[in-house]
Amino acid sequence: MCGTDAAGYVAEGPGLSVYALSDGTVYRTYVSTARGLEPAMAYYALLDRTPSGRDESATEPLWLRRHDEYETS
Amino acid sequence: MTEHRIGTQEEWQAARAELLAQEKEHTRRGDELAAKRRELPWVPVEKEYTFETERGAKTLAGLFDGRSQLMVYHFMFGPDYEAGCPVCTSIADTLAPQVPHLKAKDTTLLLASRAPLAKLTVYKKRMGWGIRPPSNRTRACAGPTRRDTSQRALA
Numbered sequence: 717m718c719g720t721d722a723a724g725y726v727a728e729g730p731g732l733s734v735y736a737l738s739d740g741t742v743y744r745t746y747v748s749t750a751r752g753l754e755p756a757m758a759y760y761a762l763l764d765r766t767p768s769g770r771d772e773s774a775t776e777p778l779w780l781r782r783h784d785e786y787e788t789s
Numbered sequence: 790m791t792e793h794r795i796g797t798q799e800e801w802q803a804a805r806a807e808l809l810a811q812e813k814e815h816t817r818r819g820d821e822l823a824a825k826r827r828e829l830p831w832v833p834v835e836k837e838y839t840f841e842t843e844r845g846a847k848t849l850a851g852l853f854d855g856r857s858q859l860m861v862y863h864f865m866f867g868p869d870y871e872a873g874c875p876v877c878t879s880i881a882d883t884l885a886p887q888v889p890h891l892k893a894k895d896t897t898l899l900l901a902s903r904a905p906l907a908k909l910t911v912y913k914k915r916m917g918w919g920i921r922p923p924s925n926r927t928r929a930c931a932g933p934t935r936r937d938t939s940q941r942a943l944a
Contacts, residue, residue, distance in 0.1 A: 728865040730877055735849065735859040736831060742849050742859075743831035746900045756862070757876075758883040760852070767793070784915070 732756065814919060841906045858896040866902035873902070873912050885918040 734746040734754055754760055763770050771779060796804070838849045853859045862884060865874035873881075881900060891898050902909055 728867050728874070729863070730865055730874070730880070731863040733861045733863070735834070735853075735861070737850060737853045737857050737859065738831075740850070742834045742853075742928055744834055745829060745831050753880060756880045756883050759879065778876075778880055780875060782872070782875050782916070783882055785875075 793904045840901065843906070843910065845929055852897065852899060854897045856892070856895045856897045858894075860891065861901050862899070864900040866904040866912065868904050870904060870908075873916075878916060881916065881918055888919060909917045 727788055729749060730753055731747060731749045734744045736745050759778065834849060840847050840849070840852060842852075849859075852861070862877075862880065864881060865877045866872075872878075884898060884900070888898050900909075
């Protein structure tokens with residue numbers, strides 16, 4: 717998680733919000749967080765079709781990196 | 790030598806057919822859930838929000854940019870971060886190329902963060918994204934993408 721300290725990291729949360737504009741009024745129509753965001757994580761759906769899967773673990777560090785921080789590409 | 794179960798082509802075909810039926814059921818169930826999403830009641834946004842964007846200050850209505858639908862991803866980039874959250878970054882990698890397709894369906898897609906706009910602009914350039922990241926001037930939990938525990942439970 718380089719670039720973010722632990723305190724700063726937990727102070728934020730991801731979320732997807734959807735709004736509609738009708739006759740000048742903004743309406744909130746949908747909100748999702750946590751695993752509800754997986755449609756925006758295309759690599760998970762693809763890895764779900766491989767033998768090793770997402771390879772997530774409660775004990776191992778997350779393998780995911782910013783795309784310019786992998787040692788090999 | 791692999792420890793995985795080894796089978797014949799015929800065994801694979803039979804197992805695949807059984808799985809395919811379940812995959813199709815999953816797809817149909819997804820269609821039903823999508824329909825239920827569209828049926829949710831709309832809630833008027835009463836609070837006035839202001840966003841700093843690369844094209845000046847905008848209201849929430851202004852973010853629609855002439856379209857009737859707006860999708861805002863709250864990207865974890867706090868004011869003190871030196872770089873965006875790695876997972877949010879991977880999500881933005883997925884989202885960025887979708888922008889023209891969503892525009893074609895009358896939908897504007899934006900990223901919103903609490904960090905100053907200048908930081909976001911530098912990071913956007915580093916990651917090669919074309920999404921304009923507005924900076925939400927209001928604080929995290931008051932923002933339009935505030936975390937909603939009832940929604941969280943559904944996620």
